[in-house]
Amino acid sequence: MPDVSVRLARPADRPTLERLWLMFRHDMSAYSGVLPRPDGTFRSERLDSAxxxxxxxxYLVTSGEHPVGLAFVRGLTSPTRVLSSFFVVRAARRAGIGLRAVREVMAAHPGSWEVAFQEDNTGAVRFWRRVATDIAGEAWTEERRPVPGRPDAPPDAWISFEVPAVPRSSLHRPGSAA
Structure with missing residues (x-):
């Protein structure tokens, strides 16, 4: 597996996260039908909140010196955390980077988790079911929920599971085996 680092983003990372955000929203537009604004950007409220x-x-995910993904967690002060946005650039997919990044992000915030995805996104369906099974075994659920403010959109699929607390010494370090 490539040298991968998952770390909390710093204010100086904003330009990098903005570029990754555009790629993420572009990928998601295939499922949401949302077009860019006149200036070529997409809505960025989640980026701003994160x-x-x-x-x-x-979180910023890197492989060596290359930014390869992002993960935004919300609900840190709530009983359930939500992986609000998760993205890995296409050239870095299918190399184990996404699964490793999710494990590290979720291990940093143990407890109840939810992740939403679009049923039409077959890659996401396979990935998130694999993540849930990898982390929680068979102890996860999946349900359909309407998209808020989008009655025209098909419901999102939501997966819910528990992430156990892991001793800090057990967390993967950049460059270590997963």
Missing amino acids: LTDPGWAP
């Missing part, structure tokens, strides 16, 4: 709201945590 970087400024104390109930959120933004």
Whole structure:
């Protein structure tokens, strides 16, 4: 597996996260039907919240010196954490980077978790079911929920599971085997 690092994003990482965000929203537009705004950007409220709201945590995923993904967690002060956004660039997919990044992010915030995805996104369906099984065994659930404010959109699939607390010494370090 490539040298992968997952760390909390710093204010100086904002330009990198903004670029990754555009790639993420572009990928998601295939399932949401949302077009870019006239200036070529997409709505970025989640990006802004991840970087400024104390109930959120933004993560940057790198492989060597290359930014390869992001993960935004919300609900840090709630009983259930939500992986609000998760993205790995196409060139880094299917190399174990996504699963490793999710494990590290979730291990940093043990407890109840939820992840939403679109049923039409077959890659996401396979990935998130694999993540849930990898982390929680068979102790996970999946349900359909309407998309808030989008009655025209098909419901999202939501997976829920528990992430056990892991001793800090057991967490993977950059460059270590997964």
